[in-house]
Amino acid sequence: xxxxxxxxxxxxxxxxxxxxxxxxxxxxxxxxxxxxxxxxxxxxxxxxxxxxxxxxxxxxxxxxxxxxxxxxxxxxxxxxxxxxxxxxxxxxxxxxxxxxxxxxxxxxxxxxxxxxxxxxxxxxxxxxxxxxxxxxxxxxxxxxxxxxxxxxxxxxxxxxxxxxxxxxxxxxxxxxxxxxxxxxxxxxxxxxxxxxxxxxxxxxxxxxxxxxxxxxxxxxxxxxxxxxxxxxxxx
Amino acid sequence: xxxxxxxxxxxxxxxxxxxxxxxxxxxxxxxxxxxxxxxxxxxxxxxxxxxxxxxxxxxxxxxxxxxxxxxxxxxxxxxxxxxxxxxxxxxxxxxxxxxxxxxxxxxxxxxxxxxxxxxxxxxxxxxxxxxxxxxxxxxxxxxxxxxxxxxxxxxxxxxxxxxxxxxxxxxxxxxxxxxxxxxxxxxxxxxxxxxxxxxxxxxxxxxxxxxxxxxxxxxxxxxxxxxxxxxxxxxxxxxxxxxxxxxxxxxxxxxxxxxxxxxxxxxxxxxxxxxxxxxxxxxxxxxxxxxxxxxxx
Numbered sequence: 001x002x003x004x005x006x007x008x009x010x011x012x013x014x015x016x017x018x019x020x021x022x023x024x025x026x027x028x029x030x031x032x033x034x035x036x037x038x039x040x041x042x043x044x045x046x047x048x049x050x051x052x053x054x055x056x057x058x059x060x061x062x063x064x065x066x067x068x069x070x071x072x073x074x075x076x077x078x079x080x081x082x083x084x085x086x087x088x089x090x091x092x093x094x095x096x097x098x099x100x101x102x103x104x105x106x107x108x109x110x111x112x113x114x115x116x117x118x119x120x121x122x123x124x125x126x127x128x129x130x131x132x133x134x135x136x137x138x139x140x141x142x143x144x145x146x147x148x149x150x151x152x153x154x155x156x157x158x159x160x161x162x163x164x165x166x167x168x169x170x171x172x173x174x175x176x177x178x179x180x181x182x183x184x185x186x187x188x189x190x191x192x193x194x195x196x197x198x199x200x201x202x203x204x205x206x207x208x209x210x211x212x213x214x215x216x217x218x219x220x221x222x223x224x225x226x227x228x229x230x231x232x233x234x235x
Numbered sequence: 236x237x238x239x240x241x242x243x244x245x246x247x248x249x250x251x252x253x254x255x256x257x258x259x260x261x262x263x264x265x266x267x268x269x270x271x272x273x274x275x276x277x278x279x280x281x282x283x284x285x286x287x288x289x290x291x292x293x294x295x296x297x298x299x300x301x302x303x304x305x306x307x308x309x310x311x312x313x314x315x316x317x318x319x320x321x322x323x324x325x326x327x328x329x330x331x332x333x334x335x336x337x338x339x340x341x342x343x344x345x346x347x348x349x350x351x352x353x354x355x356x357x358x359x360x361x362x363x364x365x366x367x368x369x370x371x372x373x374x375x376x377x378x379x380x381x382x383x384x385x386x387x388x389x390x391x392x393x394x395x396x397x398x399x400x401x402x403x404x405x406x407x408x409x410x411x412x413x414x415x416x417x418x419x420x421x422x423x424x425x426x427x428x429x430x431x432x433x434x435x436x437x438x439x440x441x442x443x444x445x446x447x448x449x450x451x452x453x454x455x456x457x458x459x460x461x462x463x464x465x466x467x468x469x470x471x472x473x474x475x476x477x478x479x480x481x482x483x484x485x486x487x488x489x490x491x492x493x494x495x496x497x498x499x500x501x502x503x504x505x506x507x508x509x510x511x512x513x514x515x516x517x518x519x520x521x522x523x524x525x526x527x528x529x530x531x532x
Contacts, residue, residue, distance in 0.1 A: 001341045008329050085325035089378075091289050092319035093342050094311050231307065235289045 002095065002103040010066065014111045017062045021115065024054065025122055044128045049199065051126065055119040056196045059147045062115045064170040066108045067154030071100040071230055072163065087235055097230045105155050105223065112151050113144050124203070135203050142212050146195030149215040150174060152222035159229040190214040238265045238301065240389050240421040241286060245295035248281050248445075255281045257445040258295065263423050263438070268415045270436035270453075271425040274529055278445040279425040280322060283391050287319060300388065315343065318382030322393040324374040326366045332377055333362035336384075345386030354380040357406060371398035379407060383414060390414070392424035396431060404428075408435050433521040443529045453521065459496040460519045463503060465511040466490050472509050479505060483527040494519065494527045 031037065038047055072087055090100065120140045124131045154170040161169060181188040194200040195211035241263035248256040256278045263269045273279050284290045286297060288310035296303055299313040326335055340346045355362075358376035369377065375398050382390055390411070396404045412435050414420040426432050432439065433453070440450035449456070460482075465471065471491035476484050480502040481493040491511075495502045499516065506514055 001338050005327065005330075005338055008334065009327070012329075084328075085321065085323040086327050088284075088289065088321040088323070089319070089326055092287050092314060092317070092321075093339075094314040095342065096307055096311055234291060235284070 002100065003107060006104050006107040010107060010111065013066060014115075017058075017065055017111075017115055018118070021058055021119060024058070048123075048127055052123045052198055055123045056193070058119055059112075059116050059143065059196055060150050060174055062112050063147050063151040064154045064167065064174075066111050066115075067105075067151050067158060067166070067170070071097060071104055072158070091235055097233075098227055101159075101227055101230045105226070108155070109148060109151055112147060116140070116144050116147050123198075127203075131203065138207065139198065139203055142195045142201075142208065145212050145219075146192035146215040149192040149218045149222070152219040152226070156222045156226045156229070159226045159233070192218070239263060239298075240265045240300060241269075241297070241423060243282075243295065243297040246282070246285060246292050246297055247294040248278075248285060248290060248292055254445050256285070256292075259442070259445070259447055261297075261440060261447070261450075263421060265421055266415060266419050267438045268411065268422045268436045269424070270432035270439040271423060271442070272429070272432065272439060272525055273425070273442040277442045277529075279442065280393055281445075282442075283319075283393055283423075283425070286391060287314065287317065316388045318385050318387035318390045320375070320378045320382050320390070320392040320395045322397070324371060324378050324398065326374060326377065328365075328367045331363055331365050332360050332369070335366065335377060335381065336362075339381050339385065343385035343387075347384050347386045350386075351380065351384040354383060354410070357410070358403075372400060372403060375399055376403070376407075379410070383410065387420065389421045389423060392422065394426055395424055396426065396428060404431065411435060429520075429522045429525055439521065441525060441528050448528045449524065456496075456524060457519060457521070460524060461495055461499045462517045462519050462523060463493045463495060463499070463506065464490065464515045464517065465493075465506055465509070466513045467509070467511050475506075475509060478502065485527070494523070 027036075071090065072084060091097075117140055120143050121136070124136050124139060150170070153173060154166060157169045157173070158166040160166075177187070177191065178193055181191040181193065188194065189210050191211060192215040195208045195215055201208040201211075239262045241261060243259050243261040246256055246259040246261075247254065255276075259278070259282060261282070271279050271282070281290065285292055286299065286304075288304070288307065296305070298304060300316060302309060302313065304310050304313055327338075330338065336351065340351075354360075354376070358373070358380060360373060360377055360380065366374065366377075375395070379395060382392070395411075396407055399407060408431055411422050411424075415422055415435075436453055438451065439453050439456065441448050463481075465475075467489045469489065471486040471489060473486070475481075475486070475491050475493070478484075478493070480498050481495050483494045485492045493502070503514055503516060
């Protein structure tokens with residue numbers, strides 16, 4: 001039943017992100033109605049790259065928005081300060097905090113994974129060049145693994161701060177990490193953003209193993225830290 | 236004394252170095268309706284949160300159903316036998332009444348369908364209504380239903396009747412009394428409504444600034460304690476404070492009012508040395524006991 005609660009709690013957030021993606025991807029249908037067209041002469045490959053970059057930003061947005069608030073109750077859309085008092089009801093149930101977090105984080109991760117898969121499928125199959133199924137699956141795997149690092153960071157922040165600060169904190173951390181990768185060479189090699197991107201590692205290129213493995217380790221460490229925090233936290 | 240469902244020993248808790256509970260000793264007997272009283276901030280909610288594993292004690296320990304709760308696993312096991320009604324009566328805003336019941340039911344193998352149906356009918360709760368559209372009174376009713384139908388052996392309730400109208404308060408109190416009498420359920424609840432505590436509780440515990448100041452069987456306390464009212468021809472003497480055997484003293488002009496529970500006749504005899512104009516001895520109400528113990532002089 002915790003899955004049921006987690007779904008009821010997050011379904012509108014999930015639909016909101018999915019709707020935002022559909023709206024963005026439907027731009028070729030609605031943009032001409034507002035006389036919005038790309039400037040003439042831009043090659044299709046450049047346009048596709050812009051779409052892909054927007055996808056990566058949406059992966060990050062989905063990971064942060066759907067990461068939830070640790071084991072705290074959430075409102076339907078908005079990030080709120082403080083914890084919702086219905087938490088006391090949750091904590092009075094005969095369920096360990098570890099299980100509460102696993103279910104909540106598990107569902108959010110699943111939702112994020114589904115959205116990343118949809119976005120990856122759209123961008124890859126909209127590519128001017130043909131994409132094979134193995135290429136798509138390889139990219140999808142690394143995009144999901146690397147996005148999960150952002151998701152785990154957001155989950156950790158949610159276990160420490162209230163939802164409002166989790167939201168800001170996760171975005172600011174992502175911006176800082178993104179900028180730092182250009183200053184510190186080892187970070188650029190390990191960065192989850194690189195694993196998500198088809199610019200750093202084109203679909204025909206080698207698998208960015210360093211980035212993927214680092215993302216996996218980082219996700220595990222951050223989720224484990226979240227677990228420890230939730231188990232020690234007082235409400 | 237009968238078996239204790241809740242027992243605490245030296246239970247202490249501080250927030251930012253400010254003590255909220257100080258060496259609390261509690262003993263809640265099985266099958267009792269135990270009123271847990273105190274002013275706002277006295278430590279009632281903190282005690283309940285400690286018992287439910289939401290907080291960890293700084294010192295001391297407690298046991299539930301005879302088992303000392305030291306780990307999360309033992310707390311989870313104990314919570315299978317506990318129903319809880321929080322002070323705010325907050326439930327999930329994204330659920331309806333029916334969803335809330337369907338969500339809660341599977342956590343409790345001893346869920347009582349007949350009680351669920353009985354209280355749904357009694358409280359007239361619409362299954363399809365969203366939690367956000369329920370009044371505070373209806374949320375309280377739903378929380379009570381969720382707590383009572385889970386087949387719990389212990390109900391922990393923080394201000395269970397707040398937000399209810401007098402008729403519904405009466406129905407809830409009756410339901411609690413029935414659960415204690417008919418099902419042998421233990422009810423541990425805090426309230427500011429002393430009249431309702433007096434109406435249904437058989438035991439009371441009064442805490443002030445995190446410390447227990449009074450506890451016992453309510454009828455025993457009421458029969459032991461007496462209020463002695465003295466009237467003087469001038470201001471009531473301050474030296475009355477030193478009178479042996481009195482618990483609390485209040486002076487107002489020519490009148491002094493004191494509470495005594497040991498050797499009341501001896502206390503009355505000793506007041507004669509202050510030459511009062513009149514001496515009256517009255518039985519006390521719970522409200523008087525409460526006010527004297529938390530206000531004192």
